[in-house]
Amino acid sequence: MTNQDENKEGIGGMINPRRYGIERVxxxxxxxxxxxxxxxxxxxxxxxxxxxxxxxxxxxxxxITQTNAGHAILAIVIAMCVFHTVNGIRVMLGHxxxxxxxxxxxxxxxxxxxxxxxxxxxxxxxxxxxxxxxxYGLAVMFxx
Amino acid sequence: xxxxxxxxxxxxxxxxxxxxxxxxxxxxxNPQHDSAKSFMEFQVPYEKWTTVLExxxxxxxxxxxxxxxxxxxxxxxxxxxxxxxxxxxxxxxFTKISELNSNVITxxxxxxxxxxxxxxxxxxxxxxxxxxxxxxxxxxxxxxxTNTKEFLQTPxxxxxxxxxxxxxxxxLCNSACPTMATDSSFVGPQALxxxxxxxxxSRDKGKDNRLKIIDDSHGIWRCHFAxxxxxxxxxxxxxxxxxxxxxxxxxGFRS
Numbered sequence: 546m547t548n549q550d551e552n553k554e555g556i557g558g559m560i561n562p563r564r565y566g567i568e569r570v571x572x573x574x575x576x577x578x579x580x581x582x583x584x585x586x587x588x589x590x591x592x593x594x595x596x597x598x599x600x601x602x603x604x605x606x607x608x609i610t611q612t613n614a615g616h617a618i619l620a621i622v623i624a625m626c627v628f629h630t631v632n633g634i635r636v637m638l639g640h641x642x643x644x645x646x647x648x649x650x651x652x653x654x655x656x657x658x659x660x661x662x663x664x665x666x667x668x669x670x671x672x673x674x675x676x677x678x679x680x681y682g683l684a685v686m687f688x689x
Numbered sequence: 690x691x692x693x694x695x696x697x698x699x700x701x702x703x704x705x706x707x708x709x710x711x712x713x714x715x716x717x718x719n720p721q722h723d724s725a726k727s728f729m730e731f732q733v734p735y736e737k738w739t740t741v742l743e744x745x746x747x748x749x750x751x752x753x754x755x756x757x758x759x760x761x762x763x764x765x766x767x768x769x770x771x772x773x774x775x776x777x778x779x780x781x782x783f784t785k786i787s788e789l790n791s792n793v794i795t796x797x798x799x800x801x802x803x804x805x806x807x808x809x810x811x812x813x814x815x816x817x818x819x820x821x822x823x824x825x826x827x828x829x830x831x832x833x834x835t836n837t838k839e840f841l842q843t844p845x846x847x848x849x850x851x852x853x854x855x856x857x858x859x860x861l862c863n864s865a866c867p868t869m870a871t872d873s874s875f876v877g878p879q880a881l882x883x884x885x886x887x888x889x890x891s892r893d894k895g896k897d898n899r900l901k902i903i904d905d906s907h908g909i910w911r912c913h914f915a916x917x918x919x920x921x922x923x924x925x926x927x928x929x930x931x932x933x934x935x936x937x938x939x940x941g942f943r944s
Binding site for chain 2: 552553554559564565569636640642645648650659
């Protein structure tokens with residue numbers, strides 16, 4: 546059965562953050578930051594492997610990270626790392642059933658208990674902390 | 690004495706006499722003939738209580754009777770008329786035009802379900818996955834043989850699962866789920882929430898059996914708690930909560 550036959554939304558639908566509130570935004574950011582950190586991890590291993598070329602090779606590669614573009618990338622990595630950590634703790638607790646509310650007879654207009662203020666605060670906290678950490682990183686790297 | 694209108698007069702009359710109207714865009718697609726989805730537009734009058742389903746039926750009655758749509762109860766009980774309305778999965782009978790705050794209403798078939806024609810989709814996979822998690826009480830004894838007692842429950846035990854028994858199997862949660870958007874084999878929020886409904890039932894003894902079924906690479910671990918399923922549920926079932934509580938059993942947070 547083809548994708549069209551199944552009428553699946555596909556990746557475009559999966560990453561669309563506009564329809565289902567801040568939880569879906571967090572879902573997208575979690576995936577993007579996870580992929581970004583994976584890419585950084587691979588790049589970091591490649592970078593540190595340059596020490597096998599001796600001190601000259603190491604210093605030459607390290608100089609790349611001292612450019613404006615290098616600083617900007619590192620600042621984004623800091624933001625991704627902080628968001629992924631904080632939001633990851635929220636999601637892990639949720640996965641264990643912690644903070645998702647208790648089952649109860651639903652009353653109209655049926656506001657889902659699992660989408661409660663604690664989780665929304667967790668998402669906003671992760672975004673704000675990531676932004677603060679990134680700005681601090683930028684201040685340290687560009688402030689000299 | 691009031692005169693009863695004839696059948697011909699009744700079927701030819703327009704039920705909406707309002708001066709207000711909206712543009713109803715209906716997705717048309719027949720997998721046997723068409724290569725892609727197209728849209729037909731209709732100007733439909735409406736009152737503040739008119740539902741999207743009534744507007745679609747108005748189109749069928751006065752403009753194009755070939756529009757395919759599945760519906761039955763018209764009161765959010767049968768779960769037949771799920772569709773994408775202005776970008777979000779909703780029940781057409783439970784969505785008033787006036788609450789959408791738009792002069793253009795676009796209706797499309799639910800995502801992640803194969804299309805039969807136009808707005809009607811196939812529910813086979815939904816029912817298969819629902820059946821897969823054994824949606825019934827599992828225990829050795831029975832309450833229907835003679836000399837046996839009924840299975841008693843306290844109100845507190847009932848509260849543990851009653852919310853999840855409201856599921857009408859409309860499929861809106863599966864349509865909104867980001868994992869279902871890419872993974873055809875995923876069990877889906879509807880079936881997982883129903884697995885929790887029976888696991889949490891104090892009369893049921895099939896917990897280990899069900900947890901084994903959903904402990905699969907396309908099972909419960911594919912849920913990433915995006916919560917979209919709960920946001921679109923028209924009955925307040927909150928599948929996301931049920932799935933996380935169910936995962937709590939598997940991770941040892943609950944027993």
